[in-house]
Amino acid sequence: MAKSTAPQVVRSYLTQLERALVGLPVEVRDEIMAGIREELDGLDAAAAADRIETLGDPEFVAAEARAEAGASAAEPPSEPRWFPVLAALLVAVGGIVIPFIGWIVGIAMVWMSKSWRLRDKWIATLTPFAAVAVIPLATLLIEWTTGGSGSAGQQEPNPLIPAAYDLAWSGVVFALLVNVIVGVWLLVRSRSRWRSADAPTRQLSGVQPTWYSVLTVALIIVGGYVVPVVGWLVGVAMLWASDRWSRRDKWLGTLAGPAVIVAAVAVVLIVRLGAGDTGNLLWWHLVLVGGGALPLIANLIVGIRLLRR
Amino acid sequence: MTADVGAQLRKGVVESCVLGLLSREPMYGWQLSETLIAHRMIASIGTLYPMLSRLRAQGLVSTYEQASDAGPVRKYYRLTDAGTEQLNNFREQWGPFTRTVHDLVGKDDTHG
Numbered sequence: 001m002a003k004s005t006a007p008q009v010v011r012s013y014l015t016q017l018e019r020a021l022v023g024l025p026v027e028v029r030d031e032i033m034a035g036i037r038e039e040l041d042g043l044d045a046a047a048a049a050d051r052i053e054t055l056g057d058p059e060f061v062a063a064e065a066r067a068e069a070g071a072s073a074a075e076p077p078s079e080p081r082w083f084p085v086l087a088a089l090l091v092a093v094g095g096i097v098i099p100f101i102g103w104i105v106g107i108a109m110v111w112m113s114k115s116w117r118l119r120d121k122w123i124a125t126l127t128p129f130a131a132v133a134v135i136p137l138a139t140l141l142i143e144w145t146t147g148g149s150g151s152a153g154q155q156e157p158n159p160l161i162p163a164a165y166d167l168a169w170s171g172v173v174f175a176l177l178v179n180v181i182v183g184v185w186l187l188v189r190s191r192s193r194w195r196s197a198d199a200p201t202r203q204l205s206g207v208q209p210t211w212y213s214v215l216t217v218a219l220i221i222v223g224g225y226v227v228p229v230v231g232w233l234v235g236v237a238m239l240w241a242s243d244r245w246s247r248r249d250k251w252l253g254t255l256a257g258p259a260v261i262v263a264a265v266a267v268v269l270i271v272r273l274g275a276g277d278t279g280n281l282l283w284w285h286l287v288l289v290g291g292g293a294l295p296l297i298a299n300l301i302v303g304i305r306l307l308r309r
Numbered sequence: 310m311t312a313d314v315g316a317q318l319r320k321g322v323v324e325s326c327v328l329g330l331l332s333r334e335p336m337y338g339w340q341l342s343e344t345l346i347a348h349r350m351i352a353s354i355g356t357l358y359p360m361l362s363r364l365r366a367q368g369l370v371s372t373y374e375q376a377s378d379a380g381p382v383r384k385y386y387r388l389t390d391a392g393t394e395q396l397n398n399f400r401e402q403w404g405p406f407t408r409t410v411h412d413l414v415g416k417d418d419t420h421g
Binding site (some may be wrong): 024025027028031032034035036038039041042055056060061062063064065066067068069246247248 | 337338339342351352353354355356358359360361362381382383384
């Protein structure tokens with residue numbers, strides 16, 4: 001029953017620890033938090049309290065970490081604040097201002113910057129390619145499914161399948177759109193660094209404020225209805241940028257919507273093929289309504305779960 | 310006083326001990342920390358992670374994630390080729406080093 005929520009003792013320990021670790025290099029802080037969180041994840045209150053006893057006082061853990069991190073001394077000099085901001089902006093809109101080259105410069109700056117971890121850099125670089133690859137795949141899927149239901153040997157061009165030229169164009173437009181989202185996401189990610197840099201004067205800011213959690217969940221649930229797809233994507237980006245949720249929760253929040261859509265489409269396709277392609281229009285209406293309503297329901301359920309964490 | 314000597318000694322070798330542990334099998338943070346604490350090489354898990362970050366920055370260890378049977382996805386640390394090489398260097402030097410130190414400080418003549 002209480003299994004969906006981490007025990008109070010865990011949450012308060014993690015909060016205290018996060019506060020105590022302020023001022024340490026972000027990688028170290030993240031790694032300590034992740035390491036301890038993964039160990040306390042899924043334990044009941046008693047077992048967790050036991051582990052926490054072993055771990056020791058958050059201040060002690062932090063002091064030890066600080067001593068050890070200080071021992072490595074040679075922290076690389078920090079880069080100017082504008083550098084990651086410019087990099088993220090170039091990723092977001094550079095490709096629109098100077099086609100392709102603007103984006104390349106942005107990505108190069110992202111790779112040069114110390115504001116992001118390696119994983120973030122890969123995500124920023126590869127996401128547009130992955131997104132664009134979805135289009136021909138979707139087309140193939142349509143071709144395959146409609147081809148499967150048509151009579152054999154028919155060679156008429158299917159109006160549902162766009163020509164190569166259309167594909168290329170929608171790919172470019174889609175990539176530009178995706179890059180805007182990636183750029184915003186990069187900005188969000190790099191902010192966690194500024195926080196730690198400002199640490200001494202902003203002691204409490206390391207802990208995620210409530211409005212951030214609420215906004216994240218709200219965007220995942222209804223963002224896609226306000227600004228189609230993009231609203232939802234921003235919510236998902238904020239979800240992944242956050243420290244509050246575990247990896248499993250993040251995947252859950254990300255995949256719930258797409259999963260029900262895929263499931264709904266699969267069911268409709270199977271039923272439709274089984275029924276011998278009758279009532280074509282009706283079925284697609286069902287897909288439309290289902291595609292609108294089902295993710296709302298799924299995301300609502302997941303959203304409530306996320307907020308209770 | 311003696312504690313200080315111990316701390317200084319540990320400081321020089323604890324990274325190599327991490328490499329040594331990881332050369333047997335990949336381990337996750339908590340596992341490493343428990344082992345090192347049990348052997349009194351570190352005082353807290355807080356000591357471990359800055360060290361792991363440093364080892365990773367030097368390319369001596371790498372990480373991967375793996376789900377455990379019990380549930381949580383864990384980040385495992387393993388030795389890279391460079392790490393293995395570093396460990397072998399340490400092993401080669403450690404024997405002669407301790408012998409030398411032993412020769413120099415080994416006998417307590419004054420209290421013989």
